[in-house]
Amino acid sequence: MRYSGFKVFTEGLFGNKGWTPAWRDAAPKAEYDAVIIGGGGHGLSTAYYLAKNHGLRNIAVLEKGYLGGGNVGRNTTIVRANYFLPGNSEFYSHSLKLWEKLEGELNYNVMHSQRGQVVLFHSDGQRDAAVRRANAIVNQGDDAEILDVPTLKQLYPFLDYNQTRFPIYGGMNQRRAGTARHDAVAWGYARGADQLGVDLIQNCEVTGIDIEGGKVVGVQTTRGAIKAKKVGMVAAGRSGQVAAMAGMRLPVESHIMQAYVTEGLKPCIDSVISFGMGHFYISQSDKGGLVFGGDIDFYASYAARGNLPMLEHVMEAGMTLMPMIGRAKVLRTWGGIMDMTPDGSPIIDKTHIDGLFVDAGWNYGGFKAIPASGWCMAHLMATGQPHEVAAKFRLDRFRTGHLIDEEGTGSQHNLH
Amino acid sequence: MRLTCPLCGPRDRREFYYYGAEDYLHRPAPDAPIEAWDDHLHLRTNLAGVIKDLWYHEGGCASWLLVTRNTITHEVLSVERVADRKGASA
Ligand SMILES: Cc1cc2nc3c(=O)[nH]c(=O)nc-3n(C[C@H](O)[C@H](O)[C@H](O)COP(=O)(O)OP(=O)(O)OC[C@H]3O[C@@H](n4cnc5c(N)ncnc54)[C@H](O)[C@@H]3O)c2cc1C
Numbered sequence A: 001m002r003y004s005g006f007k008v009f010t011e012g013l014f015g016n017k018g019w020t021p022a023w024r025d026a027a028p029k030a031e032y033d034a035v036i037i038g039g040g041g042h043g044l045s046t047a048y049y050l051a052k053n054h055g056l057r058n059i060a061v062l063e064k065g066y067l068g069g070g071n072v073g074r075n076t077t078i079v080r081a082n083y084f085l086p087g088n089s090e091f092y093s094h095s096l097k098l099w100e101k102l103e104g105e106l107n108y109n110v111m112h113s114q115r116g117q118v119v120l121f122h123s124d125g126q127r128d129a130a131v132r133r134a135n136a137i138v139n140q141g142d143d144a145e146i147l148d149v150p151t152l153k154q155l156y157p158f159l160d161y162n163q164t165r166f167p168i169y170g171g172m173n174q175r176r177a178g179t180a181r182h183d184a185v186a187w188g189y190a191r192g193a194d195q196l197g198v199d200l201i202q203n204c205e206v207t208g209i210d211i212e213g214g215k216v217v218g219v220q221t222t223r224g225a226i227k228a229k230k231v232g233m234v235a236a237g238r239s240g241q242v243a244a245m246a247g248m249r250l251p252v253e254s255h256i257m258q259a260y261v262t263e264g265l266k267p268c269i270d271s272v273i274s275f276g277m278g279h280f281y282i283s284q285s286d287k288g289g290l291v292f293g294g295d296i297d298f299y300a301s302y303a304a305r306g307n308l309p310m311l312e313h314v315m316e317a318g319m320t321l322m323p324m325i326g327r328a329k330v331l332r333t334w335g336g337i338m339d340m341t342p343d344g345s346p347i348i349d350k351t352h353i354d355g356l357f358v359d360a361g362w363n364y365g366g367f368k369a370i371p372a373s374g375w376c377m378a379h380l381m382a383t384g385q386p387h388e389v390a391a392k393f394r395l396d397r398f399r400t401g402h403l404i405d406e407e408g409t410g411s412q413h414n415l416h
Numbered sequence B: 001m002r003l004t005c006p007l008c009g010p011r012d013r014r015e016f017y018y019y020g021a022e023d024y025l026h027r028p029a030p031d032a033p034i035e036a037w038d039d040h041l042h043l044r045t046n047l048a049g050v051i052k053d054l055w056y057h058e059g060g061c062a063s064w065l066l067v068t069r070n071t072i073t074h075e076v077l078s079v080e081r082v083a084d085r086k087g088a089s090a
């Protein structure tokens, strides 16, 4: 079924009886050409582009829970392309371009809103770094501009500009950055993949990866054994466990990251604002809730809930930056499991096992990457060659010393 | 979350700096192959369940601590000083 304004109108006239499920509830077949482990944003987009760009039809996505129940439905939805280092720069640039066409591509409203993101700076050193980054972004072909304080004051009169500790010196703005509806991205790719014949199999946990003579031949699941010529491990926070089934240790440590949302308020913050001191960023959802977050909790964890010290820190940072939010009531907090790498950048690569591929290490920035990650992972799985915009996301780059440490914080999993 | 430091007693999580998995204790010889260093610094078993990892009592006695805890429940099972472990070297 194609969605359209006309369809919404006619369904409204006739009691909304004509809507059908957005995808089939597929049962596993005995064999597939390609199996994707993990039905998050990256797994679904990989399956979609395998079918769409490379003509594969016999594909399954195996999801242990329900589609979109992982990080793809738990994140704070910032979509941007303001990376600095080669490797990241071209990749996120490609992703943002795919975002800009995504709704038409999928015939699905993912509520992508290019409301802009401003990253504030609070010292001369931070200003120099921001100008340098902005130049790199412009050179990549994306947009960035430096906003001075009078301009910022017009746009965001509610920021506390003259606090003694972290006075605001200006901000780096990217107008094409913004937010999207996270679940809708999963649902849109799921529906698109389903329409291209991909089997989306939920409640199907992969419990083993079958390897014969150095080649992958299939997977064991809670719904039986499934043969596969190619297998993609796309399990985000659970990547470590999935890779262990193939006898591998990944350069990944799983950490918890929290997010917070307030009660619904009248529109008051119309873009994404990031604090340059202390980790704090905020936007307002279409329902009116202020959605904000900060750093990971800093210790390895698989609990989908966090601890109070980080919550306290984030609230303090928010109050420092914009005291007006102090009256808003926080409705909910939650956590997601982050696949942290030692340089903060992701991995899209083959493994030493023939036919086994890995897409992991998205840290806390993998939502914006969903379109390009699927695009590049599909390219890799179909052709055996890395896509040019993801060519630096190698699995062995830590051993060879080709780290992509965007924040320059050093080779430790929790520092990014 | 609290850790019970063997020297200082039960203390708030805020007093501690987290370093990472116990792999950091198994330092290869300087001339070990690059794979051994990769294993030591980057590759992780990353278990969901009971693990051991390294914390530093920054806001207390400045001991390095080896903590046994559950990454699913956040339950802390034991805390020992790295320096007190058998065979520990300086
Ligand atoms: C609080 C928070 C805020 C964030 N904010 C942002 C942001 O603003 N911008 C941004 O770009 N990114 C953000 N992120 C990061 C982003 O959400 C993740 O990097 C991204 O969603 C991870 O990829 P995914 O969608 O494929 O993961 P997931 O949705 O977690 O998908 C992985 C799937 O694999 C499944 N799985 C695992 N093991 C198995 C198995 N054995 N068998 C079958 N299935 C399995 C899981 O059930 C899960 O559904 C944030 C994350 C969090 C938690």
Ligand SMILES: [Zn+2]
Binding pocket: B005, B006, B007, B008, B009, B057, B060, B061, B062, B063
């Ligand atoms: Zn102590």
